[in-house]
Amino acid sequence: MTRVLSLFTPSGHPTLGNLLGALRPSARLLRTADCVYGISDLHALTGGHDPARLRERSLELAGLAIAAGIDPSRCVLFPQSNVPAHAELSYLLESTAHYGEMQRMIQFKEKSARQDTVRLSLLTYPALMAADILLYQATEVPVGADQAQHVELTRDLAERFNRLYGPVFTPPRAVHPPAAARVMDLADPTSKMSKSVDSPGTILLLDPVDAVRRKIMRAVTDSGSSVSYDPEGKPGVSNLLAILSACTDVPVAELSYDSYGTLKKDTADAVIALLEPLQRRYASLAADPASLQAVLRAGAERARALADPTLAAAKRAMGLLAA
Ligand code: TYM
Numbered sequence: 001m002t003r004v005l006s007l008f009t010p011s012g013h014p015t016l017g018n019l020l021g022a023l024r025p026s027a028r029l030l031r032t033a034d035c036v037y038g039i040s041d042l043h044a045l046t047g048g049h050d051p052a053r054l055r056e057r058s059l060e061l062a063g064l065a066i067a068a069g070i071d072p073s074r075c076v077l078f079p080q081s082n083v084p085a086h087a088e089l090s091y092l093l094e095s096t097a098h099y100g101e102m103q104r105m106i107q108f109k110e111k112s113a114r115q116d117t118v119r120l121s122l123l124t125y126p127a128l129m130a131a132d133i134l135l136y137q138a139t140e141v142p143v144g145a146d147q148a149q150h151v152e153l154t155r156d157l158a159e160r161f162n163r164l165y166g167p168v169f170t171p172p173r174a175v176h177p178p179a180a181a182r183v184m185d186l187a188d189p190t191s192k193m194s195k196s197v198d199s200p201g202t203i204l205l206l207d208p209v210d211a212v213r214r215k216i217m218r219a220v221t222d223s224g225s226s227v228s229y230d231p232e233g234k235p236g237v238s239n240l241l242a243i244l245s246a247c248t249d250v251p252v253a254e255l256s257y258d259s260y261g262t263l264k265k266d267t268a269d270a271v272i273a274l275l276e277p278l279q280r281r282y283a284s285l286a287a288d289p290a291s292l293q294a295v296l297r298a299g300a301e302r303a304r305a306l307a308d309p310t311l312a313a314a315k316r317a318m319g320l321l322a323a
Pocket of ligand 1: 005006007008009010017019021022040043128129132141142143144145146147180181182183184192193194
């Protein structure tokens with residue numbers, strides 16, 4: 001059976017990009033695959049962070065993941081930091097990875113350019129992400145397009161490890177949703193919608209619905225008035241078409257509009273139709289944080305049972321003494 005894995009980082013409030021690019025596609029895979037999903041709280045330590053806020057955001061993200069359909073009774077849902085094998089395998093993989101290939105990662109280049117001091121973990125983060133994936137022998141990794149390079153690096157590291165030390169890991173591949181692999185900022189449709197950028201063009205999953213409608217109605221569109229899908233020439237309109245397509249499951253090619261106004265109105269309606277029930281489900285989960293924590297603890301126990309044998313095999317293959 002296909003083993004699917006994906007993690008989500010609690011480094012800010014989750015956005016519509018996270019929902020359409022990863023959370024919703026991940027939830028849909030529950031029907032056909034054996035799925036492991038996690039809250040990558042260790043990854044949230046790669047930039048300056050506030051401990052109390054990290055705890056809050058980890059629980060918020062877990063609640064939103066469940067509200068988006070990642071049902072913990074049908075998959076393993078766990079906090080990364082509760083499974084020590086992640087940090088341990090990350091070090092082993094760092095010992096097979098090259099400084100140059102880490103420096104070449106686009107996310108490292110972009111994020112390090114915005115900071116005065118760069119945490120070392122920002123550079124080594126792709127080795128931890130590779131550990132996340134390889135520990136569970138995942139074959140498919142549902143992610144947005146921004147994570148494709150990290151999954152490719154994971155493949156490279158898995159193949160290199162297997163060549164050097166013997167066949168321990170399954171090389172994975174990234175899978176992207178058809179329409180919304182890269183949801184763009186509504187106010188600046190040449191930049192990715194991001195939870196770490198404060199922009200009037202970011203839709204947060206917990207935004208009140210009137211704010212969601214306002215942000216979409218004010219979305220930057222392009223010169224001219226024809227509605228056509230052309231991400232290079234018409235990034236604003238193309239972004240709205242992609243969002244509408246992802247929310248309604250109608251392929252972009254079948255969406256036909258003759259005015260920006262109606263496209264915006266239909267997009268706002270479709271996004272709100274998705275967010276309203278999600279926010280209701282989230283509110284009832286958030287009202288009982290103790291139960292949410294218990295669900296995550298149980299998930300961590302199952303994750304440890306899956307991850308530990310892979311870690312042990314990797315250590316053996318590398319010549320480390322058995323405990
Ligand atoms: P993160 O937390 O930044 O994003 C979570 C998921 O949301 C996707 N995403 C988007 N998709 C479409 N449009 C957007 N604007 C958009 N913004 C974010 C991301 O591609 C991601 O799938 N390093 C990862 C988390 C991670 C991980 C892993 C993922 C850690 N270990 C192992 C897969 C496998 C990250 O920070 O995602």
